[in-house]
Amino acid sequence: MYPKTTLGAFALMTVVATGATAQASGADASSTMSELAAAQSAAGTDGSASSGQALLGSGNSHFNGNPVTIQTMQSGSQYSLNDPTRPGLNCGRHGGPIFTKTTDTWGDGTGASLETACVDVMFAAQKHWDMLRNWLGRNGVDGAGRSYPASVGLNTINAYWDGTRTVFGHNSARTNQLTSLDVVGFQYGLAVHAKSGTDDGNGAEAQALERSAADIFGTLTEHYADHPVALDEPDYLIGEEVNVDGRGPLIHMYKPSLTGHENCYSVSPTGTADSGPQDHWFYLLAEGTDPPGEPASPVCAGPSTLAGIGIQKAARIFYLGLQRKSIGWSYRRARVATVQAARSFYGCAEMNATKAAWTAISVPAQPGEPTCPTPTPTPTSTSGPSLSGITVDPPSARVRPGESTTVQIKPTPDTVQQVALSTGPLPAGMTVSIIRDDQSTTATIGVSANSPQGTYPITFTATSGAATKTTHFTLTVAEGDD
Numbered sequence: 001m002y003p004k005t006t007l008g009a010f011a012l013m014t015v016v017a018t019g020a021t022a023q024a025s026g027a028d029a030s031s032t033m034s035e036l037a038a039a040q041s042a043a044g045t046d047g048s049a050s051s052g053q054a055l056l057g058s059g060n061s062h063f064n065g066n067p068v069t070i071q072t073m074q075s076g077s078q079y080s081l082n083d084p085t086r087p088g089l090n091c092g093r094h095g096g097p098i099f100t101k102t103t104d105t106w107g108d109g110t111g112a113s114l115e116t117a118c119v120d121v122m123f124a125a126q127k128h129w130d131m132l133r134n135w136l137g138r139n140g141v142d143g144a145g146r147s148y149p150a151s152v153g154l155n156t157i158n159a160y161w162d163g164t165r166t167v168f169g170h171n172s173a174r175t176n177q178l179t180s181l182d183v184v185g186f187q188y189g190l191a192v193h194a195k196s197g198t199d200d201g202n203g204a205e206a207q208a209l210e211r212s213a214a215d216i217f218g219t220l221t222e223h224y225a226d227h228p229v230a231l232d233e234p235d236y237l238i239g240e241e242v243n244v245d246g247r248g249p250l251i252h253m254y255k256p257s258l259t260g261h262e263n264c265y266s267v268s269p270t271g272t273a274d275s276g277p278q279d280h281w282f283y284l285l286a287e288g289t290d291p292p293g294e295p296a297s298p299v300c301a302g303p304s305t306l307a308g309i310g311i312q313k314a315a316r317i318f319y320l321g322l323q324r325k326s327i328g329w330s331y332r333r334a335r336v337a338t339v340q341a342a343r344s345f346y347g348c349a350e351m352n353a354t355k356a357a358w359t360a361i362s363v364p365a366q367p368g369e370p371t372c373p374t375p376t377p378t379p380t381s382t383s384g385p386s387l388s389g390i391t392v393d394p395p396s397a398r399v400r401p402g403e404s405t406t407v408q409i410k411p412t413p414d415t416v417q418q419v420a421l422s423t424g425p426l427p428a429g430m431t432v433s434i435i436r437d438d439q440s441t442t443a444t445i446g447v448s449a450n451s452p453q454g455t456y457p458i459t460f461t462a463t464s465g466a467a468t469k470t471t472h473f474t475l476t477v478a479e480g481d482d
């Protein structure tokens with residue numbers, strides 16, 4: 001059950017939160033819920049049409065080019081803005097039914113057309129879904145194969161997620177609807193956030209982290225779509241295309257202070273109830289302080305220069321950390337969760353980058369964080385009278401992508417022959433084969449040509465009956481010579 005049930009709470013976390021004229025009123029919220037109920041009654045319990053065949057329709061969008069391909073549905077002689085391949089996703093006029101017509105061609109490209117707004121919503125929501133699957137390994141917006149309906153034409157300068165659907169209004173100049181890639185990705189990002197981990201307790205920091213999570217999901221949607229500069233090109237801004245209040249982007253993730261947000265965490269008694277610091281953390285992790293062709297980003301603590309690890313790795317680390325969300329969620333706990341995620345999913349280089357980005361926004365090291373490199377060799381001391389500790393010689397090595405290296409496993413083969421040898425989970429693209437002969441026991445460790453560079457721990461385990469011994473080996477994958 002979604003823990004936040006009042007629409008007013010959601011209005012505070014919409015993309016227009018910085019505009020004083022843009023707050024949704026309580027009256028709007030009440031009428032909205034009535035209209036939604038009417039729409040759901042007309043169209044089915046989840047707002048979707050009953051069934052039909054999935055098709056690829058042609059859309060004339062306002063933000064994403066012309067033509068664009070969107071997933072639609074055919075039922076008899078009628079087409080609808082309903083995506084059976086992403087169950088639950090459809091789009092209609094706010095307070096009305098899903099758009100339907102007798103051809104599978106949609107929109108006129110203008111900013112005033114609500115059918116066009118739905119073309120942009122469907123396009124963006126479909127990219128968002130695909131990004132979740134292909135970059136983050138998530139099955140649908142809810143994590144269980146489903147999405148949520150959308151409606152356009154809300155008659156306020158606002159957009160929101162109400163716990164059951166996304167709703168989109170217009171900008172202050174009424175020149176377009178609030179349906180760009182990042183705004184749609186933001187609202188569906190709130191849905192992903194709601195369905196990640198467990199209830200965050202809704203404290204001030206938890207709410208700030210929720211808004212930032214939506215900024216990150218909006219930005220990921222834009223980067224996944226990867227439009228050329230002539231359209232809505234990937235950036236780390238929120239709202240640059242929709243121009244909500246006539247003042248351009250609402251958020252600059254590389255320097256949140258440009259629109260009145262905080263760049264870094266402040267260690268005050270109440271913490272930081274602002275989304276800016278985590279937005280900034282994400283930029284530093286993905287891009288670093290001075291990425292070529294991208295805006296420079298300041299730091300508040302630690303080293304003055306950070307290197308980014310790329311947006312897809314940063315996204316996975318952020319996302320895996322978010323799955324650990326629980327009551328009392330905070331900046332400090334987000335740091336620990338992402339550091340643990342980086343250590344377990346990638347390795348030391350990514351973990352250290354994650355730590356450095358948090359430190360740079362003034363969220364300091366926390367108790368219990370993992371460290372690197374793993375000490376080597378460190379045989380563990382579980383009992384096993386006939387099993388002495390094992391070692392790997394050398395304890396570390398360096399290879400180029402696509403190459404392999406061979407190490408010796410000791411003690412002598414006679415001893416090793418009596419025990420089973422194995423490795424722990426291996427990073428993607430890495431193989432280990434253990435070969436014994438009369439003279440030695442060797443492990444050949446290979447990495448694929450496209451293995452990401454970095455430092456990877458490998459655990460070797462010897463087992464004899466109930467007794468086990470382990471030792472750790474560190475492989476560095478890097479181009480060039482030492």
Ligand SMILES: [Ca+2]
Binds near residue numbers: 222233240
């Ligand atoms: Ca853009």
Ligand SMILES: [Ca+2]
Binds near residue numbers: 237
């Ligand atoms: Ca953007």
